Amino acid sequence: MSARLMWRKTLNxxxxxxxxxxxxxxxxxxxxxxxxxxxxxxxxxxxxxxxRLPAPVGEVGGGMANAIVGSLKLLLLAALFGVPIGLxxxxxxxxxxxxxxxxxxxxxxxxxxxxPSIVIxxxxxxxxxxxxxxxxxxxxxxxxxxxxxxxxxxxxxxxLRDVPSSLREGSFALGANKWKMVATVVLPAASRGILTGxxxxxxxxxxxxxxxxxxxxxNRYWSPGWMQPTSSxxxxxxxxxxxxxxxxxxxxxxxxxxxxxxxxxxxILVRTFLSRGTSxxxx
Amino acid sequence: MAxxxxxxxxxxxxxxxxxxxxxxxxxxxxxxxxxxxxxATLLLITVLLVYQLWILSAEARTKFGWSFFVTRTWDPVAGxxxxxPFIYGTLVTSAVALVLAVPLGVGGAIFLAELAPPKLSSSLxxxxxxxxxxxxxxxxxxxxxxxxPIMRTTVQPALKRSLGFLPLFQGPAYGIGFLTAGIVLAIxxxxxxxxVSREVLxxxxxxxxxxALALGATKWESTWKVVVPAARxxxxxxxxxxxxxxxxxxxxxxMVIGNNPRISASLFSPGYSIAAVLANEFSEATxxxxxxxxxxxxxxxxxxxxxxxxxxxxxxxxxxxxGSGVLPT
Numbered sequence: 337m338s339a340r341l342m343w344r345k346t347l348n349x350x351x352x353x354x355x356x357x358x359x360x361x362x363x364x365x366x367x368x369x370x371x372x373x374x375x376x377x378x379x380x381x382x383x384x385x386x387x388r389l390p391a392p393v394g395e396v397g398g399g400m401a402n403a404i405v406g407s408l409k410l411l412l413l414a415a416l417f418g419v420p421i422g423l424x425x426x427x428x429x430x431x432x433x434x435x436x437x438x439x440x441x442x443x444x445x446x447x448x449x450x451x452p453s454i455v456i457x458x459x460x461x462x463x464x465x466x467x468x469x470x471x472x473x474x475x476x477x478x479x480x481x482x483x484x485x486x487x488x489x490x491x492x493x494x495x496l497r498d499v500p501s502s503l504r505e506g507s508f509a510l511g512a513n514k515w516k517m518v519a520t521v522v523l524p525a526a527s528r529g530i531l532t533g534x535x536x537x538x539x540x541x542x543x544x545x546x547x548x549x550x551x552x553x554x555n556r557y558w559s560p561g562w563m564q565p566t567s568s569x570x571x572x573x574x575x576x577x578x579x580x581x582x583x584x585x586x587x588x589x590x591x592x593x594x595x596x597x598x599x600x601x602x603x604i605l606v607r608t609f610l611s612r613g614t615s616x617x618x619x
Numbered sequence: 620m621a622x623x624x625x626x627x628x629x630x631x632x633x634x635x636x637x638x639x640x641x642x643x644x645x646x647x648x649x650x651x652x653x654x655x656x657x658x659a660t661l662l663l664i665t666v667l668l669v670y671q672l673w674i675l676s677a678e679a680r681t682k683f684g685w686s687f688f689v690t691r692t693w694d695p696v697a698g699x700x701x702x703x704p705f706i707y708g709t710l711v712t713s714a715v716a717l718v719l720a721v722p723l724g725v726g727g728a729i730f731l732a733e734l735a736p737p738k739l740s741s742s743l744x745x746x747x748x749x750x751x752x753x754x755x756x757x758x759x760x761x762x763x764x765x766x767x768p769i770m771r772t773t774v775q776p777a778l779k780r781s782l783g784f785l786p787l788f789q790g791p792a793y794g795i796g797f798l799t800a801g802i803v804l805a806i807x808x809x810x811x812x813x814x815v816s817r818e819v820l821x822x823x824x825x826x827x828x829x830x831a832l833a834l835g836a837t838k839w840e841s842t843w844k845v846v847v848p849a850a851r852x853x854x855x856x857x858x859x860x861x862x863x864x865x866x867x868x869x870x871x872x873x874m875v876i877g878n879n880p881r882i883s884a885s886l887f888s889p890g891y892s893i894a895a896v897l898a899n900e901f902s903e904a905t906x907x908x909x910x911x912x913x914x915x916x917x918x919x920x921x922x923x924x925x926x927x928x929x930x931x932x933x934x935x936x937x938x939x940x941x942g943s944g945v946l947p948t
Contacts, residue, residue: 348838358723358725363743363747363750369753420657425658429658431654432650433658437655446928447925448664450927451924452869452920453867454894454898459671463667489658513646515647589760589764592757600749600753607745607748
C-alpha cells in the first residue's frame with residue numbers, strides 16, 4: 337500500500353469517527369441534562385411541592401401549587417386563543433385559499449415563528465398590559481397564544497395536504513358540499529397529525545419564560561380569576577435560580593425536573609403514538 | 620346541493636333573498652369566510668406587532684437617532700440610552716455559539732445522513748428533536764449551577780494558561796460572561812443545525828455519492844468533496860437559522876452572561892445582551908423614554924431575526940426545493 341493510500345484511509349477513518357463523536361456529544365447532552373435534574377431535583381420533590389404555596393421569603397419549605405395551576409391556566413388560555421385561529425387558518429391555506437393570500441400567510445407564519453419570544457412578550461405587553469395598566473394571566477395567555485398560532489397553522493396545513501385527493505373527490509361524488517367534505521372527511525383523516533402539532537406547540541410554550549416576565553409577571557399567592565398576575569413554573573424557576581437563598585435553589589431544581597418531565601413526556605408520547613412517519617414539522 | 624362546490628353560477632351573484640338563502644344554505648361561503656378571517660388574523664397580528672414596536676419606540680428613536688447604536692452609556696437615571704454594549708454582547712455570544720455549534724452540528728448531520736443505518740439515524744434524530752424541546756430556562760438552570768463553577772475553576776484557568784496570549788482569553792475568571800453564555804447557546808442551537816443539515820444532506824442525489832465512490836474515492840472523500848459541497852447552500856441556511864435562534868435566545872443567556880453593560884475584548888468578561896436587558900429591565904422600566912429605549916432594542920432584535928430567518932429559508936428552499944417543510948418550527 338502506497339503512503340498516499342495509507343494517508344487517505346487514515347483520514348477516512350479519523351474523520352468518519354469524528355462525525356460519530358460529534359453525534360455522541362450532542363445526544364449525551366440530553367441524557368446528561370435529564371440525569372443531572374433527576375439527581376438534583378428528585379430529592380426535593382415531595383407532596384408539599386405540589387400542594388403548598390411558596391413559604392414566606394427566607395423561610396424553608398413550601399411548594400409551588402400556585403405556579404403549577406398558573407401554568408395550566410396560561411396554557412388553557414393559549415390553547416383557547418391560538419388553536420382555533422391556527423386550525424382554521426390552516427384549513428384556509430389547504431382547502432380554500434387561492435394563490436396570493438396563502439403565500440403571504442405562509443410566509444408571515446414562518447416569520448412570526450422566528451420572532452424571539454421576548455419580542456412577543458413586548459407585543460403582549462403593549463396589547464394587553466398597557467391598556468389594562470396591570471399584569472395579568474390574560475396577558476400571559478395572549479403572549480403564549482400568539483406563539484402557538486404559526487406552528488399549529490403550518491402543521492395543520494401540511495397534514496391536510498397529505499390527505500389523498502381521492503377522499504375529497506369521493507365525498508364530492510356523494511353530493512357533499514365543500515365545508516361538509518372538509519369537516520367530515522378531510523379533517524378527521526388528518527386529525528392525528530393535527531393533534532400532534534397542537535400538543536407539540538403547547539409543550540413548547542409551556543416552557544417559555546421570556547414572554548411571561550412582563551405579562552403574567554409572577555405572584556407569591558393564588559391568582560384568582562384571569563385578571564391578576566399569576567405565577568408560572570418557568571418564571572418561578574428563573575426567579576428561584578437567580579435568587580439568593582439556598583432553599584430557593586433546591587426548589588428551582590425540583591421545579592425544573594417537573595417542567596422538563598412534563599415537556600419531554602408530552603413530546604415522547606405524542607411523537608411515538610400520534611405522529612405518522614416524519615412528515616410532521618418538528619418543533 | 621348537486622352544484623359543483625365553489626363554482627359560482629350567475630345566480631349566486633343575484634342579490635335576491637332566494638339567492639342569498641341558497642348561498643347560506645350551502646354554507647360554503649360562510650366556511651370560506653370564517654377560515655379566511657382566521658388566516659387574516661395571523662397577518663393582522665404580525666402587522667400589529669411591527670406597528671406597535673415602531674410606534675412605542677418613537678420617543679427613543681427621535682431623541683437619539685442613529686447614535687443609539689453607537690453610544691456606550693446605558694444610564695436610566697440620567698436618561699442616557701446607548702445600545703452598543705447590548706448589540707456587542709448579542710453578537711459576541713452568538714459568534715461563540717456558532718463557532719462551537721456548527722462543527723458539532725454539521726459533523727453529527729454527516730454521521731446521520733451518510734454513516735448511520737436508517738434505524739439508528741431516525742432514533743438519534745428523535746433524541747436531537749427532544750433536545751430542541753428542552754425549555755431554555757432549564758439550560759439556564761444548569762448553566763448557573765453547573766457550568767459557571769466549572770468554567771471558573773477549570774476551563775477558564777486552563778484557557779488562560781494555554782491561550783492567554785490572545786486578548787480573548789485574558790482577565791479574571793468570573794465563570795459568568797460572554798464565553799459561558801456562548802457555550803450554553805451553542806448547546807441550545809446544535810439540534811437546529813443538526814436536523815436541518817441532515818435533511819439537506821439527505822436531499823443530495825444518491826448518484827453523486829455513487830459516482831464519487833466508483834471513481835475510487837473513500838467514503839470521507841465522497842462526503843466531504845462531493846456531498847457537502849452540493850449541500851453547502853442549505854447548510855449555510857441551517858447556520859443562519861441557528862444564528863437567528865441564538866440572537867433572540869433570552870433566559871439561558873440572561874442567567875449566565877453577568878448582566879453588566881460593558882464592552883470588553885475578553886470573552887471572560889461579564890456582558891449583557893439585547894434579550895437579557897429586556898428580560899431584566901422591562902418590567903421595572905420607569906418613565907416613557909426608558910420604556911421606549913427598551914422597545915427600540917426589541918425592534919432591533921426583531922429586525923435582525925427577521926432578516927436572518929428570511930435568508931435562511933431562501934437558502935434552504937434553494938437546496939431542497941421543498942421549502943419550509945424541512946424547517947424545524
